Amino acid sequence: MTRLRRDSLHLLGTVAPGALCILVFLVAPSIYLMGMAFLSTDATGLPALPLSVQAFRELAGFGFLGWSPGNLYTLLRSLWQTLLATVLVILIAYPAAYYISIRPARWRPVLLLAVVVPSWTNQVIRSVGWMNLFAPGTPISDLAVLLGITEPRMGLFPSQFAVIVGLVYNFLPFMVLPLYAAFERLDHAQVEAARDLFASPLAVFRHAVLPQTLPGLMAGTVLVAIPAFGMYVVTELLGGGKATMIGNLVAQQFAAASNWPLGAAGALIMILATLLGLWVLRRLGRRLGGDREVVI
Amino acid sequence: MGAQRPDRGRDKASVVVRGVSRVFPGDLRALDRISLEIHAGEFFTLLGPSGCGKTTLLRLLAGLEVPDAGEVEIGGRAMAGVPAHRRSVNTVFQSYALFPHRNVRQNIAFGLEMQRVSPAAIARQVDEIAELIDIGALLERPVDALSGGQRQRVALARALVNEPAVLLLDEPLSALDAGLRSRLQVDLKRLQQRLGMTFVFVTHDQEEAMVMSDRIAVLDEGRIAQVGSPQAIYERPEDVFVARFMGHENLLAVTRHDAGGVETALGRFEGGFAAGTHLLLRPEALTLHADAPPGSSGNGFLARVEECLYRGAATDYRLRCGEVPIAARVTNAGRSQPGVGDTIWVEVAPDSAATLNARRHTG
Amino acid sequence: MKSPLERALRVFWLLLMVFLYAPLVVVVLFSFNSINSSARFAGFSLEWYQRLFSNDVILSALANTALLAVMSTLIAVVIGALLGYGLYRYRARRMAWLIWLIYLPVIMPDIVFGISEMTFFITLERLFGVLSPGLGTMVIAHVTFQVPFVALLIHARLLALDPQLFEAAQDLYARPWQRLRFFLVPVLWPAIMASVLLALTLSIDDFVISFFTAGPDSTTLPIYVWSAIKKGITPEVNAIATLMIGSVFVVALISLLLRRRSLTGRHLQ
Numbered sequence: 050m051t052r053l054r055r056d057s058l059h060l061l062g063t064v065a066p067g068a069l070c071i072l073v074f075l076v077a078p079s080i081y082l083m084g085m086a087f088l089s090t091d092a093t094g095l096p097a098l099p100l101s102v103q104a105f106r107e108l109a110g111f112g113f114l115g116w117s118p119g120n121l122y123t124l125l126r127s128l129w130q131t132l133l134a135t136v137l138v139i140l141i142a143y144p145a146a147y148y149i150s151i152r153p154a155r156w157r158p159v160l161l162l163a164v165v166v167p168s169w170t171n172q173v174i175r176s177v178g179w180m181n182l183f184a185p186g187t188p189i190s191d192l193a194v195l196l197g198i199t200e201p202r203m204g205l206f207p208s209q210f211a212v213i214v215g216l217v218y219n220f221l222p223f224m225v226l227p228l229y230a231a232f233e234r235l236d237h238a239q240v241e242a243a244r245d246l247f248a249s250p251l252a253v254f255r256h257a258v259l260p261q262t263l264p265g266l267m268a269g270t271v272l273v274a275i276p277a278f279g280m281y282v283v284t285e286l287l288g289g290g291k292a293t294m295i296g297n298l299v300a301q302q303f304a305a306a307s308n309w310p311l312g313a314a315g316a317l318i319m320i321l322a323t324l325l326g327l328w329v330l331r332r333l334g335r336r337l338g339g340d341r342e343v344v345i
Numbered sequence: 346m347g348a349q350r351p352d353r354g355r356d357k358a359s360v361v362v363r364g365v366s367r368v369f370p371g372d373l374r375a376l377d378r379i380s381l382e383i384h385a386g387e388f389f390t391l392l393g394p395s396g397c398g399k400t401t402l403l404r405l406l407a408g409l410e411v412p413d414a415g416e417v418e419i420g421g422r423a424m425a426g427v428p429a430h431r432r433s434v435n436t437v438f439q440s441y442a443l444f445p446h447r448n449v450r451q452n453i454a455f456g457l458e459m460q461r462v463s464p465a466a467i468a469r470q471v472d473e474i475a476e477l478i479d480i481g482a483l484l485e486r487p488v489d490a491l492s493g494g495q496r497q498r499v500a501l502a503r504a505l506v507n508e509p510a511v512l513l514l515d516e517p518l519s520a521l522d523a524g525l526r527s528r529l530q531v532d533l534k535r536l537q538q539r540l541g542m543t544f545v546f547v548t549h550d551q552e553e554a555m556v557m558s559d560r561i562a563v564l565d566e567g568r569i570a571q572v573g574s575p576q577a578i579y580e581r582p583e584d585v586f587v588a589r590f591m592g593h594e595n596l597l598a599v600t601r602h603d604a605g606g607v608e609t610a611l612g613r614f615e616g617g618f619a620a621g622t623h624l625l626l627r628p629e630a631l632t633l634h635a636d637a638p639p640g641s642s643g644n645g646f647l648a649r650v651e652e653c654l655y656r657g658a659a660t661d662y663r664l665r666c667g668e669v670p671i672a673a674r675v676t677n678a679g680r681s682q683p684g685v686g687d688t689i690w691v692e693v694a695p696d697s698a699a700t701l702n703a704r705r706h707t708g
Numbered sequence: 709m710k711s712p713l714e715r716a717l718r719v720f721w722l723l724l725m726v727f728l729y730a731p732l733v734v735v736v737l738f739s740f741n742s743i744n745s746s747a748r749f750a751g752f753s754l755e756w757y758q759r760l761f762s763n764d765v766i767l768s769a770l771a772n773t774a775l776l777a778v779m780s781t782l783i784a785v786v787i788g789a790l791l792g793y794g795l796y797r798y799r800a801r802r803m804a805w806l807i808w809l810i811y812l813p814v815i816m817p818d819i820v821f822g823i824s825e826m827t828f829f830i831t832l833e834r835l836f837g838v839l840s841p842g843l844g845t846m847v848i849a850h851v852t853f854q855v856p857f858v859a860l861l862i863h864a865r866l867l868a869l870d871p872q873l874f875e876a877a878q879d880l881y882a883r884p885w886q887r888l889r890f891f892l893v894p895v896l897w898p899a900i901m902a903s904v905l906l907a908l909t910l911s912i913d914d915f916v917i918s919f920f921t922a923g924p925d926s927t928t929l930p931i932y933v934w935s936a937i938k939k940g941i942t943p944e945v946n947a948i949a950t951l952m953i954g955s956v957f958v959v960a961l962i963s964l965l966l967r968r969r970s971l972t973g974r975h976l977q
Binding site: 059063181278299 | 713714717718720721724725727728729730731732734735738745748787788790791793794795797798801806809810812813815816817818819820821823824825826827828831848849851852855856859909912913914915916920929930933934937941945946949952953956957959960963964967
C-alpha cells in the first residue's frame with residue numbers, strides 16, 4: 050500500500066510538470082480557440098455570444114456580397130502546394146539519401162550534417178536568402194527573363210515558384226534523414242538477388258529497393274507534408290499574396306482583417322486536416338511498410 | 346550516520362528465508378512459501394529451469410524485490426524494511442550491469458564511494474581486489490572495451506571490494522562460451538573457498554551447480570523441490586522433476602512394492618527400497634555383460650544395443666529392453682565393448698538404484 | 709573505376725549542396741556589400757555591421773533572443789528530462805494518452821499553436837490581468853514546444869540502457885540522491901547535452917510562435933528581421949542574418965566535435 054502510494058507520488062512528481070505544461074499552455078488554448086469558432090463577432094471582430102455557425106459560413110465563402118470562391122481556392126491551393134512540394138522533396142531526397150549511404154562510414158555523419166545544418170537557421174533567415182537570390186536584377190532573375198519565364202525588370206519573387214522552392218528548401222532534411230536510415234538498413238543481398246532476376250535497374254528498384262525503403266519514405270512524408278500544409282512564413286515572404294495557404298488566411302483574421310471566429314474556424318479546419326492527414330499516412334505506412342511501425 | 350558502512354567487518358553471514366511468497370499478477374515467476382537456510386561461508390546454489398523463481402528469490406535477498414509474505418534474515422538480522430542500499434549484500438548481475446560512464450577502476454570504486462570511504466582507502470582496496478581477481482591491467486580501461494570474460498571479472502570485483510556478508514551471483518557465467526565458462530567455474534569456486542564468504546549462486550545448468558556448490562536447492566514453479574549436497578541431489582533425487590532436471594533418463598514406473606523389492610516393466614529388482622512411484626537406475630552404475638554372469642544377484646535384464654556414443658573416457662549406450670529405452674555409461678578401460686545390435690545382460694548394482702516419487706510437494 | 713550511376717550521383721550531390729548553401733552564402737556575401745543592393749556586389753565593407761551595433765533596437769532584440777533561448781532551454785530541459793524519466797520508469801502502466809499528449813505540440817501546425825496561445829494569453833490578461841504578452845509568455849510558449857523533444861530524447865536514451873544498471877546502483881549502496889548524482893545524471897549526460905543543443909536551436913529557429921506571443925517590448929531578432937524585410941531587403945538585414953547563420957554553424961561544429969571526441973575517446977583509451 051505505502052509502496053504504491055510512494056510510486057504514485059513519484060510518478061506525479063516526474064510526469065506532472067511536463068504534462069501540465071502541455072495541458073495548460075497547449076491543450077487548453079487550442080480548445081479555447083476551437084470553441085471560439087462557434088461564436089459570433091462583436092463590432093471590433095472579437096468573439097462574442099451568441100453561439101453561431103456564421104464563421105463556418107464565412108469560411109465557405111458566404112459574405113455580405115454573396116458567395117465567393119476565394120477561401121475555397123486557398124484551401125485547394127494549400128493541398129496542391131503541399132502535394133507538389135512533398136513530391137519534389139521525395140525526388141531530391143531519394144538520390145541524396147542513397148548517395149550518403151554509399152559513402153565511407155566515417156564521412157556519412159558529416160554529409161548528413163551538411164544536409165541538416167541549413168534547416169537549423171531561422172525560417173525567416175532562410176527566406177531572406179531566397180529573396181536575395183530571386184530579387185529583380187540578380188543573375189538568376191536575369192536568366193529567367195532571358196528564358197522568357199518572367200517579365201523584364203521583374204524578380205522571380207514574389208511568385209508561386211518561389212514558394213515551392215522555399216517549401217522544398219525548408220523540408221528537404223526531414224525526408225533525407227528517415228530515408229538515409231532506411232538505406233543504411235538496406236539488405237544488399239536482396240538487391241543482388243533482384244539484380245540477378247531482373248535485368249533492368251528500374252525493376253531492381255521497384256522490387257528490391259523501394260519496398261525496403263518504404264517505411265522511411267512514409268515517415269519522411271509525415272514529417273514533410275504535415276508542417277508544409279501549415280506553412281506561414283514562406284508563403285508570406287516569398288509568395289506575396291500570390292500563393293497564400295490556409296495558414297495565412299487564418300493569421301489574417303487575427304491581424305488586419307480582425308475576425309477572430311473566422312480565424313478560429315480556419316484553425317479548427319487545419320487541426321482536423323492535420324489529424325486526418327496523419328491518420329491516413331500512418332495507416333498507409335502500416336499497410337505498405339508491413340509490420341514495421343512508422344515512427345514519427 | 347552517512348559514513349557508517351552497513352555490517353562492515355563481518356566477512357560471512359548466514360541467510361534464513363522463512364515462508365516467503367511473492368506473486369506477480371499474470372506472471373509465472375512467483376514464489377510460493379519458500380523456506381531455506383543458507384549456512385555462513387557456504388557456496389549455495391539455486392538451481393532450476395527458467396521461470397522457476399530462482400532469480401526472484403535472489404532479488405528478494407538483495408532487497409531489489411519485497412516479499413508479499415514471509416521474512417528474510419541475513420546474519421541474524423531481519424531484513425524487512427531494509428532497502429537494497431542498506432544491505433551488506435552485493436550482486437553480480439546476469440548482464441554484469443557495468444556503468445558505461447565509468448572506467449573499470451571507477452566501476453569497482455562505486456560502492457566504496459557511495460559509502461564515503463576515503464579516496465586513499467578506495468584506491469588501495471581497488472588495487473587489492475584487482476590483484477586478487479587478476480584484472481590489474483584493465484583498471485584504466487573503459488568498460489565497452491572489455492571482453493565478456495573481462496566484464497564478468499570486473500562485475501565480480503565491483504561486488505567483492507565491498508566485502509559483503511553475502512555475495513549473490515545471478516547466472517554470471519551464462520553469457521560466456523563453454524571453454525571460458527568451465528575455467529571460470531573453477532576460479533570462482535577457489536575464490537569462494539579462499540575468502541570463506543557466503544555465495545548464493547543462481548543457474549539453470551545442473552552440471553555447473555554440481556561442480557561449484559556445497560549445497561543445492563532445486564526450484565520448481567516457485568517451490569523448493571529438494572535441498573542437499575550435489576551428490577545427494579544427483580544420486581538420490583526425491584522426485585521425478587529433480588531426477589529429470591539432473592539429467593536422469595532411466596525412470597521406471599513401479600508396479601508393485603514389497604519388503605523384498607519392487608516390480609517394474611523390466612522385471613523385479615531385489616533390495617530394501619523405500620516406497621515410491623518410480624525406480625531410478627543411474628546410467629554409470631549399470632554394468633554390461635555379454636551373458637548373464639553366473640551367481641549374479643538376479644537384479645538385471647536383457648537389452649539390445651541401439652547406439653554407442655564414444656566419449657573418450659567413457660562410452661554412452663542407448664539400450665532397449667522391449668519398449669523401454671535405457672541409458673548406460675561405461676568407463677573405457679580397454680575391455681572389449683559390445684557393439685550395436687548385440688544383445689547383452691545389464692547388471693544393476695544393489696546400491697545404484699533408488700525409488701522416488703512422482704512429485705514430492707503437492708499443489 | 710566509378711560507375712556512371714555513381715558519377716551522376718556525385719554531380720547531383722554537388723548541385724544539391726549549391727541549392728542548400730547558395731541562399732546562405734548570398735546572405736553572408738551581401739552583408740559585406742558596400743552599396744545598398746542585393747543584386748550587385750560593389751565592394752567589401754563593414755559599414756552595415758557598424759550600424760547594427762549602434763542600433764539600440766537591434767541590440768535589445770539580440771538580448772531578447774538570447775535571453776529567451778537560454779531561459780526556455782533551462783526550464784524545458786529540467787521539465788522534459790523529468791517527463792522522459794517518468795515515462796520510462798512507469799512504462800509498465802498504461803500511458804498511451806501521455807505519449808499522445810507529448811506528440812501534440814510536435815504535430816500541431818505552428819500557426820495554430822501560436823494563435824491559440826496568443827488568444828489564450830490575451831483573454832487571460834483581459835479577465836485576470838495576468839500573463840500580458842511579453843518575454844514571459846514567449847518563454848512559456850517556447851518551453852511548451854521544447855519539452856516534448858527533450859522528453860523523447862531522454863526517454864530514448866533510457867530505453868537504450870541496461871535496466872539492471874539501476875539495480876546495480878541500489879545494490880552498491882547508493883542512496884536515492886546518490887543514484888541521481890552519481891548514476892542517473894552522468895549516464896544521461898550525453899542525452900542532456902543533446903537536449904540542450906536541440907532546445908536552443910528550436911528556440912532560435914522559431915519565428916511563428918514567438919511572433920504571435922510577443923509583446924511590444926519583447927522583439928527578437930527574427931521578429932525584427934520580419935518587420936524590416938516587409939520594407940525590403942537591406943544589407944543590414946543580411947548582416948543580422950549572417951550573425952544568426954554564424955551562431956548555427958558554431959553549434960553544428962560543437963556537435964560534430966562532441967561526436968568526434970566521444971568516438972575517438974572510446975578507441976584511444
